[in-house]
Amino acid sequence: MEEKTTASGSFDVHDEIVADHHELKQLVPRIEECSDISDLLALLRQLHTLLVRHFKAEESPAGLHQIIGDAAPQYGNYLQRLFEEHEALDRRIEALIDRAQALLEGPVAEVRIEVAGLCTSLREHESTETRLLTDALYTDLGEGGQG
Secondary structure, three states: OOOOEOOOOOEOHHHHHHHHHHHHHHHHHHHHHOOOHHHHHHHHHHHHHHHHHHHHHHHOOOOHHHHHHHHOHHHHHHHHHHHHHHHHHHHHHHHHHHHHHHHHHOHHHHHHHHHHHHHHHHHHHHHHHHHHHHHHHHOOOOOOOOO
16 A cells, blocks of 8 residues: 655545545546446456455554544444455455456457458458449440440
8 A cells, every 4th residue: 555644744545445445436427337348347456456456454453443543433243244345345346356357358359359350351342343334434445435
């Protein structure tokens, strides 16, 4: 985790947690709205990197333990459940990254290869048509129009 410092030079985990929450609020809607699998994979990787750092900050002794433990120790059990969710969320994101990568390397790659082949066939088809039309319309066979 990258250490951030306050004006006094001390590490401020609370500010990092707040900043991460702000970044998450911006990133999650981008993920929800993303329709391109390559872009989605990049966003999921960005999310994973952010959450690894964020969860580490929250679970650190200066993180939520200190913030919530000092202010409201009665929420200790809830806090422990949230920390357990961190691990589950991390596993889900890693699984989604793996699945998105597998799609890009498998079915999506196959479709892209087929699309490239189709585009080549269309170019060749159009080129042949153009040559045929050019030959038919502009070849002077010497049979007409003189006289």
